[in-house]
Amino acid sequence: MAQIIIDTANHIAGYAAKAARVRVVAAYPITPQTTVVEKIAEFVESGEMDAEYIRVESEHSAMAACIGAAAAGVRTFTATSAHGLALMHEALHWASGSRLPIVMAVVNRAMGAPWSIWPDFSDSLSQRDTGWIQFYCADNQEVFDTIIQAYRICEDERVFLPAMVCLEGFILSHTYMPVKIHDQEEIDAFLPPYRSGWILDVNNPFSHANLVSPEWYMEFRYMIQEAMENAKQLIPEIDKEYGRRFGLQYGGLIDKYKCENADLIICTMGTMGSEAKIAVDNLRKEGLKVGAARIRVYRPFPVEEIRNIAEEASIIATIDRHISFGMEGFLASEIKASLYHMEDKPLLAGFIAGLGGRDVTFKTIEEIAKKSLKWMKAGRVEKETVWVDLRE
Amino acid sequence: MVTIKEFPKEEYLLKGHAACAGCGPSIALRLLFKALGNKVIMVVPACCTTVIQGPYPYTSFAVPLQNMLFEATGATCSGIAAALKIRGLEDITVVGWAGDGGTVDIGLQALSGAAERETNFIYICYDNEAYGNTGLQRSGATPYGAWTTTTPTGKKERKKDMPLIMAAHKIPYVATACPSYPVDFVNKLRKAKEIKGTKYIHVLAPCPTGWRYDTSKTVEIGRLAVHTGIWALYEIEYGRFRLNPPSDRLIDKSKRKPVREYLAMQDRFRHLTEADIEKIQQWVDMDWEYYRKLASSECSDLTLHGKI
Ligand SMILES: Cc1ncc(C[n+]2csc(CCOP(=O)(O)OP(=O)(O)O)c2C)c(N)n1
Ligand code: SF4
Numbered sequence: 001m002a003q004i005i006i007d008t009a010n011h012i013a014g015y016a017a018k019a020a021r022v023r024v025v026a027a028y029p030i031t032p033q034t035t036v037v038e039k040i041a042e043f044v045e046s047g048e049m050d051a052e053y054i055r056v057e058s059e060h061s062a063m064a065a066c067i068g069a070a071a072a073g074v075r076t077f078t079a080t081s082a083h084g085l086a087l088m089h090e091a092l093h094w095a096s097g098s099r100l101p102i103v104m105a106v107v108n109r110a111m112g113a114p115w116s117i118w119p120d121f122s123d124s125l126s127q128r129d130t131g132w133i134q135f136y137c138a139d140n141q142e143v144f145d146t147i148i149q150a151y152r153i154c155e156d157e158r159v160f161l162p163a164m165v166c167l168e169g170f171i172l173s174h175t176y177m178p179v180k181i182h183d184q185e186e187i188d189a190f191l192p193p194y195r196s197g198w199i200l201d202v203n204n205p206f207s208h209a210n211l212v213s214p215e216w217y218m219e220f221r222y223m224i225q226e227a228m229e230n231a232k233q234l235i236p237e238i239d240k241e242y243g244r245r246f247g248l249q250y251g252g253l254i255d256k257y258k259c260e261n262a263d264l265i266i267c268t269m270g271t272m273g274s275e276a277k278i279a280v281d282n283l284r285k286e287g288l289k290v291g292a293a294r295i296r297v298y299r300p301f302p303v304e305e306i307r308n309i310a311e312e313a314s315i316i317a318t319i320d321r322h323i324s325f326g327m328e329g330f331l332a333s334e335i336k337a338s339l340y341h342m343e344d345k346p347l348l349a350g351f352i353a354g355l356g357g358r359d360v361t362f363k364t365i366e367e368i369a370k371k372s373l374k375w376m377k378a379g380r381v382e383k384e385t386v387w388v389d390l391r392e
Numbered sequence: 393m394v395t396i397k398e399f400p401k402e403e404y405l406l407k408g409h410a411a412c413a414g415c416g417p418s419i420a421l422r423l424l425f426k427a428l429g430n431k432v433i434m435v436v437p438a439c440c441t442t443v444i445q446g447p448y449p450y451t452s453f454a455v456p457l458q459n460m461l462f463e464a465t466g467a468t469c470s471g472i473a474a475a476l477k478i479r480g481l482e483d484i485t486v487v488g489w490a491g492d493g494g495t496v497d498i499g500l501q502a503l504s505g506a507a508e509r510e511t512n513f514i515y516i517c518y519d520n521e522a523y524g525n526t527g528l529q530r531s532g533a534t535p536y537g538a539w540t541t542t543t544p545t546g547k548k549e550r551k552k553d554m555p556l557i558m559a560a561h562k563i564p565y566v567a568t569a570c571p572s573y574p575v576d577f578v579n580k581l582r583k584a585k586e587i588k589g590t591k592y593i594h595v596l597a598p599c600p601t602g603w604r605y606d607t608s609k610t611v612e613i614g615r616l617a618v619h620t621g622i623w624a625l626y627e628i629e630y631g632r633f634r635l636n637p638p639s640d641r642l643i644d645k646s647k648r649k650p651v652r653e654y655l656a657m658q659d660r661f662r663h664l665t666e667a668d669i670e671k672i673q674q675w676v677d678m679d680w681e682y683y684r685k686l687a688s689s690e691c692s693d694l695t696l697h698g699k700i
């Protein structure tokens with residue numbers, strides 16, 4: 001029986017790992033991720049979850065243990081934040097290079113120095129090129145559903161890649177919301193038992209990940225690129241199937257809101273996407289033609305869908321909870337790159353907001369929208385990157 | 393106890409491996425497989441063995457092998473052991489096989505964590521006393537005075553005592569070994585296989601390339617390491633320390649050969665002064681005083697832990 005519970009996104013991530021019948025969890029605590037692994041520890045110790053919980057001594061070891069367990073043939077889960085994710089960096093490459101379908105919750109937190117425990121995307125976006133699929137969630141329900149979906153996608157033979165399911169620290173991680181925990185039998189029907197491309201098998205001994213000469217290395221990389229392209233096709237299909245089964249879906253790669261015949265489209269990720277919807281409703285009431293696109297999947301990047309959205313728009317405003325120092329926000333860069341080959345492309349205004357947990361409310365987004373519309377009318381973007389609410 | 397005649401004929405280190413001629417670690421590898429058979433899953437971090445196994449798409453190992461990040465052997469074995477446990481496949485032996493750098497330096501944390509978590513596996517450190525893979529730089533296991541490419545005038549610090557660090561984790565089995573004593577090594581491995589929990593075996597494995605001696609002398613150098621007392625063969629089983637033959641006959645200093653004989657055979661020690669050699673001799677004698685105390689019955693259960 002499906003069940004509605006009111007809980008934090010971190011606990012919900014634990015419920016999702018349980019519902020996905022994860023067999024090995026290896027994790028190390030860091031704020032604001034801690035309550036994910038505490039919840040799982042409870043589930044394992046009470047016997048509600050039939051899993052081994054490895055209390056490792058670092059995040060590097062957490063990912064190494066997940067790699068070992070996944071290679072030895074079981075579904076694995078871990079969770080981390082910021083510095084823990086950065087410490088894992090090397091092992092993230094190893095997981096994707098080994099084509100192991102590990103799923104990890106990343107509770108987004110700003111990177112130090114100076115120390116911050118509040119959210120932005122500087123942790124997960126720094127891992128952009130590690131070969132992990134990256135999902136960004138807007139509410140607790142989406143956290144649950146995306147973790148379940150992620151296993152299905154990662155364990156598809158056309159993909160066999162790991163995925164991060166990102167949720168912003170505190171904004172989601174410690175905020176209570178009602179969430180529907182679907183019927184276990186229905187989840188089992190959607191998510192078959194663990195599958196991977198290979199396994200450590202004493203009856204079929206192979207040397208995995210040994211030295212590869214220049215003669216072969218590029219082909220292995222190309223296969224990861226192909227798998228990412230396959231994931232791009234698959235994610236919307238799986239999301240639709242999920243919708244049919246459970247009555248909940250998220251727009252596949254992009255959660256689009258009133259984008260049809262919009263002059264301005266506001267592009268965000270994560271919880272800013274929910275605020276953007278409120279802003280759009282308010283602006284529409286004023287007669288302004290504004291829509292919102294929440295990039296739900298950042299890797300693989302939805303290039304084609306971005307082009308489709310851009311087709312009718314005159315300006316796109318990106319709001320990045322991240323800065324690539326010496327350049328601009330990643331979303332701004334990636335969307336510009338996606339539009340490059342379009343003949344008649346919209347203007348693009350990049351906004352940096354919400355770093356280190358500063359609030360980005362619908363009001364902030366309305367201001368961003370109005371500024372962008374002004375530039376649209378003028379036919380020129382006055383400033384390529386605007387730092388929102390900056391003390392100068 | 394198996395004798396050398398009873399060693400299985402099967403070879404799981406296959407022909408065509410890429411070790412240097414006279415490589416001590418590759419002898420130890422061959423013995424490892426003879427002792428454990430092929431119901432083994434092995435984890436190998438970056439080290440000479442990355443090269444020894446041979447490049448993709450070939451392998452010279454007849455067991456499944458997970459190549460892994462340099463510092464992550466312990467944690468990876470924890471993951472594999474957990475997966476095998478939950479799959480009900482605990483008859484498979486998980487083996488971490490790492491160099492001294494991957495053990496005493498960069499991999500110490502992950503190994504310590506795995507041991508403290510009582511991971512069910514055998515960890516073997518094959519100690520060639522330098523970073524062989526990357527061209528023979530010093531490690532925490534390089535002995536005092538030895539030339540390496542990053543200690544061109546000889547290392548100024550002493551070797552880390554890794555087996556006793558592992559004993560301090562109160563794991564059920566710690567042992568030292570050397571491929572020059574194959575029966576001792578094979579029996580230790582077979583014993584380790586039967587014990588549940590973390591088993592640690594530290595193998596001094598002479599390396600002609602790094603130690604600068606003739607490739608025909610590997611076995612002899614290993615014997616001299618033991619007979620001079622530079623390397624002691626012992627095991628610590630549930631906290632009980634015991635010297636193994638021939639080391640058990642060497643507590644009396646007069647039975648030990650002077651360390652000079654061992655040092656003189658290797659060009660990595662060529663530049664040592666008389667004072668250096670004297671210092672090394674004194675340190676070895678002090679180590680043996682310590683082993684004598686550990687081996688005495690009053691000491692072993694007090695300093696280490698007993699089986700309950
Ligand atoms: C994080 C990281 N740092 C450095 C290296 C480079 N590296 C590879 S093997 C190695 C030395 C290995 O030494 P040891 O563990 O003693 O094994 P040996 O090569 O002597 O068999 C080093 C420094 C690496 N692979 N990964
Ligand atoms: S460098 Fe030494 S340990 Fe490495 S393969 Fe050569 S002989 Fe063996």
Ligand SMILES: [Mg+2]
Nearest residue numbers: 491492522524
């Ligand atoms: Mg070495």
